[in-house]
Amino acid sequence: MQTQVTTPKIRVINPNTSASMTDLIERCARGVVAAGTSVDAVNPSMGPASIESHYDEALAVPGLLEEIRRGDADGVQGYVIACFGDPGLDAARELARGPVIGIAEAAMHTASFLGRRFSVVTTLDRTIGRAEDLAAHYGMARFCGGYHACDIPVLELESDPAAQQRITDACAAALESDGSEVIVLGCAGMADLCEAISKQLGVPVIDGVAAATVLVEGLVRLGLRTSDRGEFAHPLPKSYSGALKSFTIEP
Amino acid sequence: MQTQVTTPKIRVINPNTSASMTDLIERCARGVVAAGTSVDAVNPSMGPASIESHYDEALAVPGLLEEIRRGDADGVQGYVIACFGDPGLDAARELARGPVIGIAEAAMHTASFLGRRFSVVTTLDRTIGRAEDLAAHYGMARFCGGYHACDIPVLELESDPAAQQRITDACAAALESDGSEVIVLGCAGMADLCEAISKQLGVPVIDGVAAATVLVEGLVRLGLRTSDRGEFAHPLPKSYSGALKSFTIEP
Amino acid sequence: MQTQVTTPKIRVINPNTSASMTDLIERCARGVVAAGTSVDAVNPSMGPASIESHYDEALAVPGLLEEIRRGDADGVQGYVIACFGDPGLDAARELARGPVIGIAEAAMHTASFLGRRFSVVTTLDRTIGRAEDLAAHYGMARFCGGYHACDIPVLELESDPAAQQRITDACAAALESDGSEVIVLGCAGMADLCEAISKQLGVPVIDGVAAATVLVEGLVRLGLRTSDRGEFAHPLPKSYSGALKSFTIEP
């Protein structure tokens, strides 16, 4: 379980079906890995065009799990789930051969190493509840000073020319109101804004895609993956019906 | 929003595809509603035969949401999700017209009214993590003295003649080891065992199906349902692809 | 312990001595029970005219317990304590034959089923600390976004013609400042305002009297009551002296 791996093969899964966001995510992930590490990004063919509700999130999971299965067949050694709600993380950990990290998980943990308190700046107000739940689940609630929406739908992040400025303004306001010292960007679609906002505001700004890619790469290098013992053991054999028949786990 | 309803129409959704369990659940639910309340139980045609992992749970959600949509078309006024992992509860609350209660949620809250501490007795060890997460999420962790598996797969609850005795023994042991005063049965498939175990052990024993049915019935009677404001508002219009195309939310 | 009861007999105890408030409470409780359930409201003859401090609350308990004893003699099967401080709840649970629910307890739990966060709107600022303690005790702190006083003494709720508007305004302000989605009214004397405020603000508004009545009714229907085991077992035989001599528990 711990033979060290020197050429990790990482896959970043964008759980929505928008290929242009997958491209952006792949560029960001490729920019941060060490020489010798291979990384690519994919998205499922089934599911929502973007993820902005509990409904979207739940329905993104089947496609995500299909990509995990495909990745395992491809010899992938570690996975990133590139949506800030970390959809399907527990299920993916059961299924995947290698470690799996969500981008909210990665961003929050990373932020906790850099200051007392971080602020999350995200897209729509209605997604904040999910981020709160994740922070509590990961033990990161004590580090999170506040959650802030900038009211830009996920798919307009790329097309709206004013998006970067609005997000930067929301970050600046968050630092003040929360008394925080670090910014976490709460959407994979913001992955390419980190450096500019950090330069402008003079604080660390964390994109979960980059943070998670580096974390998974490290886990693979250390030879670590999800424990087989107990809760996250591989799912038991089980028959599946109807449109989800292909998810059957054979004995 | 609060015109009181005197003849509630409740639907209990078994999120796995096993019809015999659906029948059991319907019998239990029918036994506890007031005169004038109608209740039935259904299960989806797609998804897992039983739910015993995060993987199963995640993949039970599409079928569950399909049943919510069908129920709304049928004029259902309140829903119960009849699996102790409460799969898809947040998504269901966004989608459904009426209130939605999970059976873990109902059983834990109900137990908190009857003593300082309850013990959860469930099927397989690997499902305990999910129950812990739910207790934390619902604010019920302080009432839960412990989680105990009796190592019986969900679908053997009906067929295994020794099941009732093993579950009763696990309950008795849990009361001692946890210093608890109330038992929560952690699987919809145990719904018909409450009365016998309670008589034998002399403490309240709670089945989530019955508890949730009565809670939803009360909410409908009070004219209450999930708030439209903020996080649980109806999902935004969104296109869905592939095998999940039918989940598209039209503008 | 779990033979189901089809004609529950419920009593709501107003722990202060103001009969007009008792009448209001009875009307509200009667409006929400199922056909076949009987419900009445009473108040003790000793104790404070209203409850607005820890001092008042502590001194309301002897009268409340006297009413529990009387109710048990009358064959009452379940009780509601109709003051938002839930005075004497633990003692009442030891004494009563049937289940007992406080209106703060009921309102907070019910609100947790309808949104991520509720706001409590109550009478006087000095009662907020008690509500905070109860929320923590019930595990409901994570759902409570804030406590808000509208500075109206309990006994002026009925007589002050501006009361309803001031309470509605406080509710609207609370939704904004707390980012909440549900309102809990923090005084039994506000029981009849729910529907109007809910209509005006478009969010669920919860009155604890109605919520608790329905909850207790459900518990009685399920055949559940406080566990006899451990902490809430009937009080031990004990002699009482002086003005409280009648509270002696005979061996």
Next chain:
Amino acid sequence: MQTQVTTPKIRVINPNTSASMTDLIERCARGVVAAGTSVDAVNPSMGPASIESHYDEALAVPGLLEEIRRGDADGVQGYVIACFGDPGLDAARELARGPVIGIAEAAMHTASFLGRRFSVVTTLDRTIGRAEDLAAHYGMARFCGGYHACDIPVLELESDPAAQQRITDACAAALESDGSEVIVLGCAGMADLCEAISKQLGVPVIDGVAAATVLVEGLVRLGLRTSDRGEFAHPLPKSYSGALKSFTIEP
């Protein structure tokens, strides 16, 4: 509010009606105050002979409050509530002119200064829930390693010749099972056992009566008392009826 007081006048209130326990408490309190401090102990004439349930505790409060009122008339400058359930503490703080400390509160805080974890050893199992609630309320839960009953009713502590040994044995067992470093004795009737148990076990053993007396004495010496602002301000004028008429607060 902070003119320092050099000759504090302290009163310890035993909230049950057993005079022999009051004598014991007074001896313990007198043994720990500084020269110049006066201290006495009293008990009410109404209420329970001992306190071993929520019912007893609630019904001890009227007598306790009567003693506070009497104490204020006598010029008492600080109070101790000498029952490990700290009954009526919040109400007493509203009413009393000087600071009020409960013995559970004092013992737990004091123990937190002496080690990472303390064990509470008390009388009857059914009183443990109350101690847990108090630890949570005082912020002391993180310091409490466990609660242990030695199954001796309060009024047999004095008469049972085997009591001291059984309590000592329970303390020794608690240190082992909890990995704790400090003992808290959970009943005012154990006040005279500290020194012997501490000598035998080689760890600090804390009696709440002594600890609370010294704390209140310190507060009086510092010129500090309960804040008049907000929650603990003096109760508002209010009429009381029936057997509790004498508790009326005149305008």
Next chain:
Amino acid sequence: MQTQVTTPKIRVINPNTSASMTDLIERCARGVVAAGTSVDAVNPSMGPASIESHYDEALAVPGLLEEIRRGDADGVQGYVIACFGDPGLDAARELARGPVIGIAEAAMHTASFLGRRFSVVTTLDRTIGRAEDLAAHYGMARFCGGYHACDIPVLELESDPAAQQRITDACAAALESDGSEVIVLGCAGMADLCEAISKQLGVPVIDGVAAATVLVEGLVRLGLRTSDRGEFAHPLPKSYSGALKSFTIEP
């Protein structure tokens, strides 16, 4: 361990090297002890001139521990650490023969006896994180409504003629914004301001030096000191090198 001590000998250690602050601290401590108690204040000869960062705090500890060793040789029976970051408290507890209390610890616990919520008013903004950590560690987080800096460096507290007014203004603002009822002054250098601010604002104002001195005096009077068992036992024999060679613990 519990033979009561009637003439406690207390030492207050100012962990910075500023003698004028040591004088101020000694005056405050002397003003609050009982007749018969002796108290003095000292400061180390090595370390920082004032403590305003984690760096300063860590580097104040060697000097503090040297003073503990010297105090033990002098027959000191109890210690106060007079810096609001409570530097070196755990290490001091291992080393010292008598009990040790930090002034943040003392002030926070004392405040918890006087109201629901206190506000901390301190010097520089960057020290607030440490105060938050201490409140969490002591179990006092639930009582702390907020932390407020008045932007006066420690060593200017004495020299800046406007300091008292700025601190008073910060206290008044804190009471409002936090809804608090008690003030805690967050620096030993503010020890002489309590009485004036309390008179002006009409709420209890707590100086940690006075509060800790009285607490330690009480512990000594009760014959209590840090438990020898487990975590805080005397440090094991160990050789030290270089500039810290004198800290070697001989076998």
Next chain:
Amino acid sequence: MQTQVTTPKIRVINPNTSASMTDLIERCARGVVAAGTSVDAVNPSMGPASIESHYDEALAVPGLLEEIRRGDADGVQGYVIACFGDPGLDAARELARGPVIGIAEAAMHTASFLGRRFSVVTTLDRTIGRAEDLAAHYGMARFCGGYHACDIPVLELESDPAAQQRITDACAAALESDGSEVIVLGCAGMADLCEAISKQLGVPVIDGVAAATVLVEGLVRLGLRTSDRGEFAHPLPKSYSGALKSFTIEP
């Protein structure tokens, strides 16, 4: 702040003065970094030979900070503190130019990615309290199932031939008693045992040195370091006296 760094220069600081442990640590760190990353290990010349108490830990910090200063002069870009008590972490973060990670911090966070619950297996019982405090501080308490000492002093880890077996046995026992799925080794001196124990027990076993080295390497690669804003800004200019004069921060 986020120009990506392709050839990180990392330094691992062993805060005790034992050179053989420093060698072991360096070997472990070198085994896990990517090609292109340079890493070395150092230890201070002043301070304790090993760290087994709060006293040792506090006195290890001056030497550690001296090494940080030296590392900054050497162009080091990221630091690991290689003692499981993470001594001086906050102070080091203020002082260092690059990010700083403690090995307890790294091991606990890493373990949280691999299962629901980890067990910490460490050297001496008296160090467990510190580990508990760190878990709480890092938000990792919910993931830690238990702390277990194997009663081997730090400096005997290398020399005791039975050490590896005793540690492996303690790990196996911990998995059972805690119901955990991952092991964290609680001492830098155990760094080379991971692989063997993991193979034997079939679960992930985490050494903090390796985990922290990889985390810091990732942070450096991402161009991230401790925020300059607020609490962890560089220490203010300050004069230091006596044996610690060299720690003066010049204006």
